[in-house]
Amino acid sequence: MERVVIVTGANSGIGLALCERLLAVDSQLRLCLACRNMRRAEAARAALLTSHTGARVDLLHLDVGSVQSVFTAAQEVKTRYNKIDFLYLNAGIMPNPQVDIGAFFKGLFSRNAINMFATAEGILTQQDRLNSDGLQEVFATNLFGHFLLIRELEPLLCQTGHISRVVWTSSSNAQRSAFSIEDMQHRNGSEPYSSSKYASDMVSLALNKHKNSQGLFSSVICPGLVMTNLTYGILPSFFWTLIMPIMYLIRIFTNTFTLTPYNGAEALHWLFLQTPESLDPRAKYHSLTSARGINYTIPRQMDIDDETSEILYDKLLELERVMRKKLSERNADTEAQTY
Ligand SMILES: NC(=O)C1=CN([C@@H]2O[C@H](COP(=O)(O)OP(=O)(O)OC[C@H]3O[C@@H](n4cnc5c(N)ncnc54)[C@H](OP(=O)(O)O)[C@@H]3O)[C@@H](O)[C@H]2O)C=CC1
Numbered sequence: 001m002e003r004v005v006i007v008t009g010a011n012s013g014i015g016l017a018l019c020e021r022l023l024a025v026d027s028q029l030r031l032c033l034a035c036r037n038m039r040r041a042e043a044a045r046a047a048l049l050t051s052h053t054g055a056r057v058d059l060l061h062l063d064v065g066s067v068q069s070v071f072t073a074a075q076e077v078k079t080r081y082n083k084i085d086f087l088y089l090n091a092g093i094m095p096n097p098q099v100d101i102g103a104f105f106k107g108l109f110s111r112n113a114i115n116m117f118a119t120a121e122g123i124l125t126q127q128d129r130l131n132s133d134g135l136q137e138v139f140a141t142n143l144f145g146h147f148l149l150i151r152e153l154e155p156l157l158c159q160t161g162h163i164s165r166v167v168w169t170s171s172s173n174a175q176r177s178a179f180s181i182e183d184m185q186h187r188n189g190s191e192p193y194s195s196s197k198y199a200s201d202m203v204s205l206a207l208n209k210h211k212n213s214q215g216l217f218s219s220v221i222c223p224g225l226v227m228t229n230l231t232y233g234i235l236p237s238f239f240w241t242l243i244m245p246i247m248y249l250i251r252i253f254t255n256t257f258t259l260t261p262y263n264g265a266e267a268l269h270w271l272f273l274q275t276p277e278s279l280d281p282r283a284k285y286h287s288l289t290s291a292r293g294i295n296y297t298i299p300r301q302m303d304i305d306d307e308t309s310e311i312l313y314d315k316l317l318e319l320e321r322v323m324r325k326k327l328s329e330r331n332a333d334t335e336a337q338t339y
């Protein structure tokens with residue numbers, strides 16, 4: 001049976017590697033690349049068709065960081081497909097990352113060194129900004145746009161007699177300490193990436209609680225540390241290439257250095273092959289690569305509580321109402337001006 005799979009941020013890195021891997025296991029797939037830049041999306045589609053001639057690969061314009069774009073894209077999805085089997089929420093940003101060199105060297109000679117390499121805890125900050133919707137950009141892109149997409153696609157995702165899956169590309173950098181329920185957009189901190197990923201872990205838990213009975217199942221994964229455009233924003237690519245032998249050395253101590261997008265997509269691919277009943281809603285599924293280069297997936301319990309995840313879910317629903325109102329007022333104004 002033909003399965004419909006949508007991948008956000010599919011034109012590069014882990015998203016593109018996932019598409020390659022999915023087409024390799026299911027040639028009947030109807031794959032939809034949901035991207036903000038159609039030129040890059042076309043190039044990704046061409047690359048996929050080179051290795052999988054005859055595959056059914058659609059393109060969808062989607063900027064998850066824009067409320068209007070999410071609504072327009074969801075409308076388009078509803079006209080194209082009558083069900084969704086997998087929705088991979090993979091698009092993500094980490095703007096203006098800064099590594100605290102002092103904290104890095106302190107961590108290097110501490111008992112916490114392995115954990116630091118696996119999670120970047122305490123050594124990585126970012127500078128966020130407001131987007132044109134008046135939302136914090138990292139929150140809007142990594143979390144809220146995806147949340148809205150799910151809400152808009154509920155008629156397709158929650159159908160009686162059909163199972164749909166959503167999979168969030170989260171991170172082991174998601175930390176409780178970076179998230180505050182009073183400041184869910186992380187307006188006041190310097191770890192918006194960590195906060196947004198922690199929030200996605202909580203939303204996934206809440207979604208399972210509210211939507212499993214309607215056939216919608218949510219999971220979260222961490223791809224490990226992968227060389228992509230995102231990590232090339234932290235250190236330039238030539239520097240990563242220079243220190244690659246050290247990276248392989250570190251992999252002996254932490255299997256979280258998956259390094260290639262193919263390896264990083266392991267848990268995303270693994271989830272595609274599992275039945276939802278066999279999965280743990282409180283677990284994050286980690287892509288891991290052993291020192292010998294063997295890929296595997298393991299679940300680890302997430303540090304989240306039901307109460308905060310419920311409050312967050314409600315707050316997101318409230319923000320959704322506010323944004324819908326704002327948008328309809330904005331659209332009414334534009335219409336009035338054109339007449
Ligand atoms: N690399 C790593 O070590 C890790 C990555 N992750 C997560 O993996 C996911 C994929 O990132 P990765 O492959 O590493 O990095 P890439 O930068 O290669 O991929 C990110 C993708 O998201 C897209 N994207 C960004 N913003 C938007 C937007 N507003 N609307 C639509 N698409 C958007 C990008 O599009 P464009 O090309 O147009 O910018 C790109 O296709 C992210 O969620 C990231 O947080 C998690 C843990 C580790």
Ligand SMILES: CC(C)CCC[C@@H](C)[C@H]1CC[C@H]2C3=C(CC[C@]12C)[C@@]1(C)CCC(=O)[C@@H](C)[C@@H]1CC3
Nearest residue numbers: 099116117118119120124171172173224225246
């Ligand atoms: C290995 C080198 C000698 C020095 C590299 C130091 C840091 C730049 C890295 C150490 C741990 C890395 C890390 C990430 C980014 C680069 C490091 C901070 C991530 C935060 C990238 C995005 C994620 O989502 C996490 C899973 C990564 C965790 C580890």
